């Protein structure tokens with residue numbers, strides 16, 4: 739058992755440990771709680787200004803002690819981070835997760851190492867976290883936000899079905915100032931509709947669209 743697992747067992751109680759530490763699987767990814775042996779891989783990916791400037795709290799430069807603190811606090815506060823790893827070889831590609839505030843909706847977040855951008859991993863991971871929140875944690879709605887200068891994140895949020903609900907300001911640790919953000923929300927009803935549309939059994943019975951096809 740790792741130091742983190744021992745620590746979590748103390749805080750969660752042995753029999754509850756598993757429910758404290760979900761593993762979420764998607765078609766190409768496995769999302770799991772970070773462990774201390776992940777520190778070098780996390781640092782190698784996260785120590786990049788292009789990531790830090792789009793996230794609220796990621797330090798830059800990002801050192802081993804930052805990863806250790808992040809991992810030590812994982813799942814012991816309101817923050818519930820998960821590493822995004824590839825199903826094929828377990829390689830780390832980024833991180834996702836959610837914040838569970840005492841009041842208000844849980845909010846998702848994510849970042850990927852730059853070498854892994856543009857392959858749909860963030861959308862795949864974010865959808866898994868959203869499904870987890872509605873299915874396993876009884877959320878009635880999920881929140882997300884993105885800097886107005888971050889079209890890639892905005893697109894991920896839209897592809898998950900979130901609706902724009904307004905603008906606001908968020909503190910940026912890197913810039914040491916507040917930055918404009920767009921705020922989004924996905925409620926349970928809309929999520930359930932989207933899931934039904936994506937369900938392969940329901941899709942099979944849907945009519946084929948023939949517009950534009952030649953006979």
Ligand SMILES: CC(C)(COP(=O)(O)OP(=O)(O)OC[C@H]1O[C@@H](n2cnc3c(N)ncnc32)[C@H](O)[C@@H]1OP(=O)(O)O)[C@@H](O)C(=O)NCCC(=O)NCCS
Pocket residue numbers: 788789790792793847848849850851854855856857858859860861862883884885888889890891893894
């Ligand atoms: C945001 C981030 C996670 C996206 O990761 P990703 O794996 O590339 O995301 P996906 O491939 O699932 O989807 C990205 C979408 O944005 C689109 N996109 C990327 N750059 C874009 C740009 N400059 N303008 C418009 N759309 C853009 C992509 O085309 C894709 O949409 P599509 O599938 O319709 O083509 C990644 O860029 C990142 O880690 N950025 C830094 C950290 C960050 O922004 N975190 C989110 C904080 S809110």
